[in-house]
Amino acid sequence: MLKVKDLAVSFKTRRGDVQAVRGISFALARGEILGVVGESGSGKSVTSYALMRILDAGGSIIAGDATYSGLDLRNATERDMRDIRGREISMIFQNPRAALNPIRKVGHQIEDVLRQHAQATKYNARTKAIEALKAVRINDAEARYEAYPFELSGGMCQRIVCAIALACNPRLLIADEPTTGLDITTQKAVMDLVRDLIRERKMSSILITHDLGLAAQYCDRIVVMKDGMIVEQGDPKRIFIEPQHSYTRKLVDATPRQGESIRSLLPVEDRIDIPNHVVYDAPLLEVRNLVKTYQGKSGPVHAVKDMSFKIKWGQSVGLVGESGCGKSTTSEILVRLMDATSGEVLFDGQDISAIAAKDFAKNPLRSDIQMVFQDATDSLNPRHTSRHTIAEPLRQLGKMRGAKLTARIEELATLVGLPSALLDRFPHQLSGGQKARVGIARAIALEPKFLILDEPTAALDVSIQAVVLNLLVDLRAKLGISYLLVSHDLHVVRLLCDHVIVMKDGQIVEQGPADIVMNTPKDDYTKTLLAAAPQPPARRQKAQIPGGNPC
Amino acid sequence: MSLRAAQSIPVVIGVVIISFLLTRALPGDPAVYFAGAAADEASIAEIRIALGLDKPVIQQFFIYVGDLLQGDMGQSISSGQPVASDLANRLPASLELTLVALILSCGISIPLGILAATRPGTWVDHLCRVLVTAGVSLPTFFTGIVLIYLFYYLLGIAPSPIGHLDFISLDPDHITGFYLIDAALIGDWETWLGAAKQLILPAITLALFTLAPIARMTRAAMLTALSSDFIRTARAAGLSNRKVLYVYAFRNALLPVITTLGMVFSFALGANVLVEKVFAWPGIGSYAVEALVVSDYAAVQGFVLAMALMFVALNLVIDLLYTVVDPRIGFVAK
Amino acid sequence: MTDISTQKTTRTQGKFDHLIYVLRENPVTLLAFIMFAFIILSALVGPAFVPYDPLETNASRALQAPSWKHWFGTDSVGRDVFSRVIVATRLDLSISVAAVALSFVIGSILGSIAGYWGGWLDSVLNRFLDTIMAFPLFVLAMGIVAALGNTIENIIYATAIINVPFYARLVRAEVNIRRDAGFVRAAKLAGNSDLRVLAMHIFPNALPPMMVQVSLNLGWAILNAAGLSFIGLGVRPPTPEWGIMVAEGANFIVSGEWWLAVFPGLWLMFAVFTFNLLGDGLRDLVDPRKRT
Numbered sequence A: 001m002l003k004v005k006d007l008a009v010s011f012k013t014r015r016g017d018v019q020a021v022r023g024i025s026f027a028l029a030r031g032e033i034l035g036v037v038g039e040s041g042s043g044k045s046v047t048s049y050a051l052m053r054i055l056d057a058g059g060s061i062i063a064g065d066a067t068y069s070g071l072d073l074r075n076a077t078e079r080d081m082r083d084i085r086g087r088e089i090s091m092i093f094q095n096p097r098a099a100l101n102p103i104r105k106v107g108h109q110i111e112d113v114l115r116q117h118a119q120a121t122k123y124n125a126r127t128k129a130i131e132a133l134k135a136v137r138i139n140d141a142e143a144r145y146e147a148y149p150f151e152l153s154g155g156m157c158q159r160i161v162c163a164i165a166l167a168c169n170p171r172l173l174i175a176d177e178p179t180t181g182l183d184i185t186t187q188k189a190v191m192d193l194v195r196d197l198i199r200e201r202k203m204s205s206i207l208i209t210h211d212l213g214l215a216a217q218y219c220d221r222i223v224v225m226k227d228g229m230i231v232e233q234g235d236p237k238r239i240f241i242e243p244q245h246s247y248t249r250k251l252v253d254a255t256p257r258q259g260e261s262i263r264s265l266l267p268v269e270d271r272i273d274i275p276n277h278v279v280y281d282a283p284l285l286e287v288r289n290l291v292k293t294y295q296g297k298s299g300p301v302h303a304v305k306d307m308s309f310k311i312k313w314g315q316s317v318g319l320v321g322e323s324g325c326g327k328s329t330t331s332e333i334l335v336r337l338m339d340a341t342s343g344e345v346l347f348d349g350q351d352i353s354a355i356a357a358k359d360f361a362k363n364p365l366r367s368d369i370q371m372v373f374q375d376a377t378d379s380l381n382p383r384h385t386s387r388h389t390i391a392e393p394l395r396q397l398g399k400m401r402g403a404k405l406t407a408r409i410e411e412l413a414t415l416v417g418l419p420s421a422l423l424d425r426f427p428h429q430l431s432g433g434q435k436a437r438v439g440i441a442r443a444i445a446l447e448p449k450f451l452i453l454d455e456p457t458a459a460l461d462v463s464i465q466a467v468v469l470n471l472l473v474d475l476r477a478k479l480g481i482s483y484l485l486v487s488h489d490l491h492v493v494r495l496l497c498d499h500v501i502v503m504k505d506g507q508i509v510e511q512g513p514a515d516i517v518m519n520t521p522k523d524d525y526t527k528t529l530l531a532a533a534p535q536p537p538a539r540r541q542k543a544q545i546p547g548g549n550p551c
Numbered sequence B: 001m002s003l004r005a006a007q008s009i010p011v012v013i014g015v016v017i018i019s020f021l022l023t024r025a026l027p028g029d030p031a032v033y034f035a036g037a038a039a040d041e042a043s044i045a046e047i048r049i050a051l052g053l054d055k056p057v058i059q060q061f062f063i064y065v066g067d068l069l070q071g072d073m074g075q076s077i078s079s080g081q082p083v084a085s086d087l088a089n090r091l092p093a094s095l096e097l098t099l100v101a102l103i104l105s106c107g108i109s110i111p112l113g114i115l116a117a118t119r120p121g122t123w124v125d126h127l128c129r130v131l132v133t134a135g136v137s138l139p140t141f142f143t144g145i146v147l148i149y150l151f152y153y154l155l156g157i158a159p160s161p162i163g164h165l166d167f168i169s170l171d172p173d174h175i176t177g178f179y180l181i182d183a184a185l186i187g188d189w190e191t192w193l194g195a196a197k198q199l200i201l202p203a204i205t206l207a208l209f210t211l212a213p214i215a216r217m218t219r220a221a222m223l224t225a226l227s228s229d230f231i232r233t234a235r236a237a238g239l240s241n242r243k244v245l246y247v248y249a250f251r252n253a254l255l256p257v258i259t260t261l262g263m264v265f266s267f268a269l270g271a272n273v274l275v276e277k278v279f280a281w282p283g284i285g286s287y288a289v290e291a292l293v294v295s296d297y298a299a300v301q302g303f304v305l306a307m308a309l310m311f312v313a314l315n316l317v318i319d320l321l322y323t324v325v326d327p328r329i330g331f332v333a334k
Numbered sequence C: 001m002t003d004i005s006t007q008k009t010t011r012t013q014g015k016f017d018h019l020i021y022v023l024r025e026n027p028v029t030l031l032a033f034i035m036f037a038f039i040i041l042s043a044l045v046g047p048a049f050v051p052y053d054p055l056e057t058n059a060s061r062a063l064q065a066p067s068w069k070h071w072f073g074t075d076s077v078g079r080d081v082f083s084r085v086i087v088a089t090r091l092d093l094s095i096s097v098a099a100v101a102l103s104f105v106i107g108s109i110l111g112s113i114a115g116y117w118g119g120w121l122d123s124v125l126n127r128f129l130d131t132i133m134a135f136p137l138f139v140l141a142m143g144i145v146a147a148l149g150n151t152i153e154n155i156i157y158a159t160a161i162i163n164v165p166f167y168a169r170l171v172r173a174e175v176n177i178r179r180d181a182g183f184v185r186a187a188k189l190a191g192n193s194d195l196r197v198l199a200m201h202i203f204p205n206a207l208p209p210m211m212v213q214v215s216l217n218l219g220w221a222i223l224n225a226a227g228l229s230f231i232g233l234g235v236r237p238p239t240p241e242w243g244i245m246v247a248e249g250a251n252f253i254v255s256g257e258w259w260l261a262v263f264p265g266l267w268l269m270f271a272v273f274t275f276n277l278l279g280d281g282l283r284d285l286v287d288p289r290k291r292t
Helices: A044-052 A078-084 A106-116 A125-135 A141-145 A154-166 A184-200 A212-218 A236-241 A246-254 A327-334 A357-362 A364-368 A386-396 A402-415 A420-424 A432-444 A462-479 A490-496 A514-519 A524-532 B002-024 B030-035 B041-051 B057-069 B083-118 B123-137 B140-154 B179-185 B189-226 B229-236 B241-279 B284-293 B297-325 C015-025 C027-049 C081-117 C119-134 C137-148 C152-178 C182-189 C194-230 C242-253 C259-286
Strands: A002-013 A016-028 A033-037 A059-068 A089-092 A172-176 A204-209 A221-226 A229-234 A283-296 A299-312 A316-320 A342-347 A369-372 A450-454 A482-487 A499-504 A507-513
Touching: A002 A044, A016 A044, A016 A059, A016 A229, A033 A044, A033 A212, A044 A059, A044 A089, A044 A172, A044 A204, A089 A154, A089 B229, A106 A125, A106 A141, A106 A154, A106 B241, A125 A141, A125 A154, A154 A184, A172 A184, A184 A204, A184 A212, A184 A524, A204 A212, A212 A221, A212 A236, A221 A236, A221 A246, A229 A236, A229 A246, A236 A246, A246 A462, A283 A327, A283 A482, A299 A327, A299 A482, A299 A499, A299 A507, A316 A327, A316 A490, A327 A450, A327 A482, A357 A364, A364 A369, A369 A432, A369 C182, A386 A402, A386 A420, A386 A432, A386 C182, A402 A420, A402 A432, A432 A462, A432 C182, A462 A490, A482 A490, A490 A514, A499 A514, A499 A524, A507 A514, A507 A524, B002 B057, B002 B297, B002 C119, B002 C137, B083 B123, B083 B179, B083 B189, B083 B241, B083 B284, B083 B297, B123 B189, B123 C194, B123 C259, B140 B189, B140 B241, B140 C194, B140 C242, B140 C259, B179 B189, B189 B241, B229 B241, B241 B284, B241 B297, B241 C137, B241 C194, B284 B297, B284 C137, B297 C119, B297 C137, C015 C027, C015 C259, C027 C081, C027 C259, C081 C119, C081 C152, C081 C194, C081 C242, C081 C259, C119 C152, C137 C152, C137 C194, C152 C194, C182 C194, C194 C242, C194 C259, C242 C259
Parallel strands: A033 A204, A033 A221, A089 A172, A172 A204, A316 A482, A316 A499, A369 A450, A450 A482
Antiparallel strands: A002 A016, A002 A059, A221 A229, A283 A299, A283 A342, A499 A507
């Protein structure tokens, strides 16, 4: 039904023409779900925008054909395309709340589409809109009709976006990273819904994602893109078990999955032995009955409700939970940027919760507890070079100056694998992985005993994530740091951590050694979380790790 | 809404205090002025007592506030009338000028801003940017003068700048005080035309001054709205250009535009003073300047207070408008 | 590690290189800087080079149209308009620069404190700013100058006061959105006190949008001073100042002697226009994201 041949898309920028897509060909059969997988810059989204002819100004199709049921998409008039969009081919996007008009009732937004394509008149538009809401399994559709996007949760917003897309019964649905930014359980709910609807209506679909595991789980066929070209296509299982192209192999390796070691995330040639990290019995950090309540706009919010746990010297602990569970609040309190309402935090025997957050900057223990932040772009001062950023803690707490300072910065750069030429660059001149390294270098500059890692790889491409995670493993063996890894990605936690804590609604629902909690969970919530995570197909037992155990 | 109104109270109090202090600091002694040129020490002192100027400042303040609450803004020395009635008489002329100018200005700047946002990089966009930068640079008094020179002196098509109405016509019966409305209401089209002719040049001058910020904000707000994700969704769903532009983009861009309109109105009220002086417009702006020159305490105070209170009221209206346009305002976070 | 960027590792720009880059990148910026340089020059050395004494009167030469002898003509008492216009540059410029500098400093301090610590400090500041902004600004300036006296210092203070809210609001907003950013928390972890974090980490990031505001304000301040002089509240004659000159010239425009008002007015426009154009260029200069 959709045939794409040698499609090429180019953008006019200030620095000349940039080819985002360089000659790709693929076909989509009726009723098929095709996954387009690639990292950032691969051109996967641009392809779908080109097919829908909604490219930004400055972008145009410069070569190739795209035919949809006989209609030439490249040369169709704008009028024809407007007719097709929403009625024959629909699209849903990332970040569902931003995708909806914030000041228009969601019901009206659905009506707009229905009336545009003459699927409803002024009189029955409302009824049909409510039907569309029911079709995406929204309870209480009548009430939801009147709602504004800001009153709804992320998952609900994505359902509304689906309702808008499917209102006119299109034959093809393009989903561009529909689950990025959503919680795992919401992710599963949305993907299941989308798949069910597609099957029910016998539609075809293109699922664009960076998550190879997700694509493998929901798609009939996968296409892998890199730098604007298709490097491989085929059956998901086959791609996982026997990837042909080196890039595909790299992606497959980097996708965390059950039963493999952290080294297997890297390409074969980089898999050196995993150094051992020693875990002592004595507790480095002890949290007792931690409570945090603060005043929200509509009453008190109990962010953390009586948490107790221990982290031993040298141990890596994972803190998992969905958004709103209180894990961020907990880590802010532990790192002493925020005060608890009650409870104790003992660090190496000393009660650090007794010292106010605003006074902690001058405390000698400050250099022992550090943090690596989420969202590398926001965690680096846009006005400071990498050198300045790494030097900051060394200057303020370590009181280092001059040659000693420079030497230490170079040492840290080498330790995290940051080329010294990049030290004089600003954050906007660095890639995601490079920024992550700067953030890590800054955090370990003063050789802390305890490091909190707040979703350190959430914003990174999968292959870069693999590299950064392995870097963290090497560092902990070398420096003997204890980690608290806060993440929503269960596979990553399993690979990196000795001990796991599962949080929900401000409380710990389960904790224990990583293997036990992940393989034989006791609590229902943990089981839900584990079931919701995408399960990429396991590889054949012939693991290619040179010598030694995979685990 | 009531919270917002309550928040204005400290502002109103602040305004009253500041306007009182300002005028008490004015140079010159109104008692001397009032008593006249030939008065001697004794009669000046008598007048001072009569005006209540001998009492301590704090006491004067409370007397003032007491009077205010009864609607009494004091007596104007130069006109001999209660300040409140002076202001009421002259306010319509200023409002008429400002409103006509704003309508003129919005009529050009908003479409220009929308056009420039939908066609970035074209001549329309560049024209808009040049207009905006030039517009913000124009001194109102200068533009007024230049316009008079061009259209009155050189081209002779504008009437002489002597105020609200020329010598020939008679003031229309006072219904609202807005000459255009009053004349239209009684069907006196000759007077209507006369009033309109006098209004054009000052309105254009004021409009030129306000064109720039409105066009700039409209363009910026439209650009932001048009590059939002929900516009992409609307396009992908096949909605027509008109719907996308007006119902989806413009309504979202309206919010910052409304805020700017409020700011512009306040600026215009200030610029009013200058324009009224150039065109001899009998509004409250020229009233204030005349009062300032003779240190007419009550009049200046009344003027400053009236302007500030109008502005506070305007802000409340704008906030109200905001809640109508944007349902997110007043939303309690979950 | 295999993650090394494939970008060429170019030499990063120093501050001067960046200036040249900004000027080349946008021709409008270059134009603005040239115009600005001209204005500064005329303010600094202009008075030494003008052909006539700006205060010297000569009744026999009164009201002469522009000619080769008097480029901008002469005014009602025979003074050379051109000399007066150029000499006025120094006065008008000093007033606006002083006023803007004052309001920048005060507004930044107030806004930073309110934006960072919030709470009752923020509420009080907001009410205070609301009160100032409740007055139509020009009217407030009029009131202040009338109350305090007709001196140049008072014009500067009045202009500074009415401009404080713009900076305070802007800085408050910029500080507020960055208050919880990763790099701010990292700065605290690095041992910086709250004050250091605010002054050295957060505030410098608010500079680019403030630069635009500064340039706009420089223009407004000149317009303000000129407007006040126009209604007789500012600088007093016979001091040459653009506003006064337009005011005096206004009386003669209805009888056709346009040059008395038009030249000072045009010069005024030229200066304000330059500052407005400068805004974007200044912002690019100060924004590290524009560096390549």
